[in-house]
Amino acid sequence: MKRKLAQPDMFSNGRRRTLRILGASGLVAGALSLGLPMPAGAATGMPEPDEKIADTLKRLFGNRPLQPAGDRIKFDAPIIAENGAVVPVRVDVELPMAKDDYVSNIYIISDKNRRPLNAQFSLTPDSGKASVATNIRLASTTDVRAIAETSKGALYEVKREVKVTVGGCGG
Amino acid sequence: MSTGQVRIRLPEKIKAGDVVTVRALVTHPMEIMAFKDGKPVEKSYNFIHKVEAAYNGRKVFEATTTQAVSQNPFISFQVKVDAPGVVKILFHDTQGKIYEGQAEIKF
Amino acid sequence: MKHWVRKLLRFKRPGLVAIGLLFVAACATVGTTVTSKEWTSRATLQSQGIVKDLGGKRIQERYPFGGFGTDNFEQWPTFAAGSPAYPPPKKGQMPAGIKGDPKKGQALMRGPCTACHLIPDAAVWPAGNVGPDLRTIGHRGLTDAHLYQVIYDARVVFGETSPMAPFGASGMWTAQQIVDVVAYLQTLKGNPPGVPDKVTDDKQWNPFTRDVVKPDYGDPLDLTANPVLGLADSVAVPLWRKPGPKGQQSCAGCHGNIGAADAQRPLGVIASMAGVGARYPKWIARHSRMMSVEDFLAVHAPETSGHEMPSQGEQNLTMSILVKSQSNGMPYQIDLKDANVAAAVKRGQELFQRRVGQRGQSCSDCHTARGGGNKFLGGRFLADVEKDAMVNHPYWRTAWQRPIDIRIRMQWCMTPLLANMLPGDAPEYADLETFLISKQTQRGDKLLVPRISH
Numbered sequence: 120m121k122r123k124l125a126q127p128d129m130f131s132n133g134r135r136r137t138l139r140i141l142g143a144s145g146l147v148a149g150a151l152s153l154g155l156p157m158p159a160g161a162a163t164g165m166p167e168p169d170e171k172i173a174d175t176l177k178r179l180f181g182n183r184p185l186q187p188a189g190d191r192i193k194f195d196a197p198i199i200a201e202n203g204a205v206v207p208v209r210v211d212v213e214l215p216m217a218k219d220d221y222v223s224n225i226y227i228i229s230d231k232n233r234r235p236l237n238a239q240f241s242l243t244p245d246s247g248k249a250s251v252a253t254n255i256r257l258a259s260t261t262d263v264r265a266i267a268e269t270s271k272g273a274l275y276e277v278k279r280e281v282k283v284t285v286g287g288c289g290g
Numbered sequence: 291m292s293t294g295q296v297r298i299r300l301p302e303k304i305k306a307g308d309v310v311t312v313r314a315l316v317t318h319p320m321e322i323m324a325f326k327d328g329k330p331v332e333k334s335y336n337f338i339h340k341v342e343a344a345y346n347g348r349k350v351f352e353a354t355t356t357q358a359v360s361q362n363p364f365i366s367f368q369v370k371v372d373a374p375g376v377v378k379i380l381f382h383d384t385q386g387k388i389y390e391g392q393a394e395i396k397f
Numbered sequence: 398m399k400h401w402v403r404k405l406l407r408f409k410r411p412g413l414v415a416i417g418l419l420f421v422a423a424c425a426t427v428g429t430t431v432t433s434k435e436w437t438s439r440a441t442l443q444s445q446g447i448v449k450d451l452g453g454k455r456i457q458e459r460y461p462f463g464g465f466g467t468d469n470f471e472q473w474p475t476f477a478a479g480s481p482a483y484p485p486p487k488k489g490q491m492p493a494g495i496k497g498d499p500k501k502g503q504a505l506m507r508g509p510c511t512a513c514h515l516i517p518d519a520a521v522w523p524a525g526n527v528g529p530d531l532r533t534i535g536h537r538g539l540t541d542a543h544l545y546q547v548i549y550d551a552r553v554v555f556g557e558t559s560p561m562a563p564f565g566a567s568g569m570w571t572a573q574q575i576v577d578v579v580a581y582l583q584t585l586k587g588n589p590p591g592v593p594d595k596v597t598d599d600k601q602w603n604p605f606t607r608d609v610v611k612p613d614y615g616d617p618l619d620l621t622a623n624p625v626l627g628l629a630d631s632v633a634v635p636l637w638r639k640p641g642p643k644g645q646q647s648c649a650g651c652h653g654n655i656g657a658a659d660a661q662r663p664l665g666v667i668a669s670m671a672g673v674g675a676r677y678p679k680w681i682a683r684h685s686r687m688m689s690v691e692d693f694l695a696v697h698a699p700e701t702s703g704h705e706m707p708s709q710g711e712q713n714l715t716m717s718i719l720v721k722s723q724s725n726g727m728p729y730q731i732d733l734k735d736a737n738v739a740a741a742v743k744r745g746q747e748l749f750q751r752r753v754g755q756r757g758q759s760c761s762d763c764h765t766a767r768g769g770g771n772k773f774l775g776g777r778f779l780a781d782v783e784k785d786a787m788v789n790h791p792y793w794r795t796a797w798q799r800p801i802d803i804r805i806r807m808q809w810c811m812t813p814l815l816a817n818m819l820p821g822d823a824p825e826y827a828d829l830e831t832f833l834i835s836k837q838t839q840r841g842d843k844l845l846v847p848r849i850s851h
Contacts, residue, residue, distance in 0.1 A: 161339045161354070161356065161384070162339055162384060163334055163384060164321075164334040164335040164336055164337060164339075164383075164384030164385065165332070165333075165334055165335075166323050166330050166332060166335070197610050197612055197613075198601065198608060198610055199601060199607070199608065199610040199776070200610075200612065201610075201612060201776055201777065201778075201851045202612070202795055202796045202851040204360060204361070204795065204796055204798075205360045205361075205612075205614070205795040205796070205851075206360075206612075207612065207613060207614055207615070209366075216370075229358060232358050233323075234356060234357075234358065236354075236356055236358070237355075237356060237358040237359060238353055238354065238355045238356065238358075238359055239353065239354040240351070240352075240353045240367065241351070241352040241353070241354075242350075242351060242367070243349070243350055243351070245345065245348065245350045245369060245370055246309075246350060246351060246367065246368050246369060246370065247309030247368050247369060247370030248309045248368040248370075249368070250311070250366075250367070250368050251353075251365070251366060251367050251368075252364075252365070252366040253353075253355075253359060253360075253363065253364055253365050253366070254359065254360035254363070254364050254614075255358055255359055255360060256322070256357070256358045256359065256360055257358075260522070282522075282523075282601055284522075284523045284775065284776025284777070285776065285796070291624070291628050291798075291799075292631065295627055295631065297620045297621050297626075297627050298621065299619060299620065299621045313619070313621035313622070314621060315620070315621040315622075315624060315627070317624060317627060317628075360795075361798045362624045362798060364615075364621060364622065366621075
């Protein structure tokens with residue numbers, strides 16, 4: 120079903136977070152925008168500049184340290200992807216999802232992509248479990264990171280190399 | 291393939307208090323940047339940049355997606371269900387279109 | 398096989414059936430198959446591969462996706478009946494007085510050669526192992542003339558069944574290029590001599606030690622994992638119920654409605670279609686040829702419901718998925734006792750061995766253990782049809798984000814062979830498919846449509 124605008128009441132009693140960036144794009148109805156950092160480029164589809172992995176990490180996490188996740192994160196990504204256009208990944212974070220301490224975000228980041236951030240998933244205690252999956256594009260053989268961020272600000276990271284035989288990424 | 295069809299799948303059997311896996315797919319081209327003579331072509335690319343999910347009107351999940359998510363994006367996440375109701379998922383693309391799908395939670 | 402014979406076989410006791418079969422096998426007349434020359438294609442224009450002049454240049458029109466290109470190879474053999482045989486093995490004389498440049502040779506090797514051969518060059522990714530490891534070829538004391546001949550036309554050295562393309566005899570490479578490659582190969586001594594240079598510690602770099610990773614795209618019958626289910630649900634399912642443009646019966650009118658889905662049949666259950674997909678390709682006497690479900694729909698739908706369903710078009714592919722998925726979990730059981738099917742298997746087997754295109758390679762060069770079967774061609778792990786290949790079409794091809802049937806798959810195989818493709822519904826392709834599915838019938842492989850693959 121295709122709709123220009125969703126029901127305005129849809130998220131009205133949701134747990135809102137404060138709008139973290141100024142000048143968020145007006146393309147999306149206010150009631151739907153929950154204030155995740157959303158660069159204007161993404162919302163408009165205009166090309167954003169290339170980004171180095173260090174800059175991506177800095178943009179997303181500032182100077183907060185990334186701790187090795189150990190067995191806190193189970194990260195499924197193929198060691199070889201025959202087709203970089205569709206690379207299935209799955210992240211299971213083994214951390215509590217309590218009201219006052221939960222996994223608030225999971226990031227999937229591919230170091231050698233033109234812009235490394237593939238996707239950011241924002242969760243709530245209602246998620247019950249911090250498990251997400253998606254299919255990503257990889258331009259070439261690269262380290263792929265799964266990073267879990269807790270509501271208290273801790274960051275845990277797992278890195279996997281995925282070898283790509285045919286790349287599938289231009290953006 | 292027509293753009294914007296949302297498919298959602300829930301487990302067949304759900305009990306109150308379960309953490310259920312919600313799988314969703316939307317048909318979408320997820321355009322990637324075109325290059326001409328080694329330079330990016332400046333235009334607005336159409337891709338899904340945000341996914342939102344609500345369970346009985348309460349927001350439970352959101353994803354920021356980029357052009358490095360595959361065409362016809364697939365997303366899976368968890369939600370703890372305590373009451374029967376509806377899971378709604380919205381896919382937002384960069385042309386301002388919103389594609390909606392919903393699935394019923396029954397015990 | 399005649400209709401009454403079939404009826405007889407269905408109802409008599411097994412012993413009688415066996416006797417009857419012997420009788421039929423001895424007496425049945427095998428029909429003459431039509432070929433792509435006589436067959437009026439019902440395929441989409443893109444699938445027909447029309448060769449034409451474009452601004453003074455001959456091109457073959459092909460699909461706009463995937464990288465098919467339009468290069469025309471009509472002077473080289475194709476799978477069409479009556480197409481000339483590939484030229485026989487040819488001796489090559491290494492020209493005297495040309496000096497080889499190993500640097501240029503290395504650059505050339507990085508091109509087509511490393512899809513099949515390993516060289517000690519860390520920059521090569523992904524190398525294949527269809528052919529021998531060449532990392533110490535220069536240590537073996539082979540003469541330049543010998544190496545020249547192997548590249549020029551390997552069949553002269555290794556016999557007619559060599560899977561290597563004749564790079565010189567086919568005109569793909571010049572004498573100078575071959576001499577450059579020979580010069581490079583002779584530098585590959587190893588360190589110490591005879592032991593491959595260690596260029597990387599990565600076991601994945603080496604196709605002989607690389608892991609075979611089958612991508613896991615999830616349950617192919619889950620509509621959130623396999624996008625073609627949604628496509629079929631929005632194209633084929635309504636089409637099944639739709640009366641023809643002149644009020645003709647819909648598919649459902651004759652074959653019954655689509656019931657609720659079950660675990661094996663995610664698009665819904667059509668009781669009358671159970672097992673149908675497992676019995677094709679079939680010899681269709683009226684058309685004097687073998688037909689797959691896809692071929693048959695392209696003629697049957699317009700004749701009955703009035704719906705056009707051109708082969709390799711979206712309606713045809715998704716309707717084939719709807720119909721074939723009704724046989725999911727059932728073993729392939731094409732009628733190998735039908736003399737016409739047996740004849741098609743034989744023709745298909747011959748086509749499977751046929752050298753086509755400028756490269757002069759056959760299906761069997763890549764897809765049997767003799768050649769690339771179960772080995773890496775570059776990064777691609779090639780299927781071995783003797784064991785597990787070519788099963789279950791149409792499927793969702795993630796690389797192209799579209800469904801393809803086995804005919805588009807065959808047409809795509811023509812691209813690296815530098816061969817023109819036939820129309821997707823060509824009777825020759827049906828014979829080739831019959832040969833492949835005869836293997837699956839013998840093995841008892843089960844249907845699973847639609848798959849999802851790279």
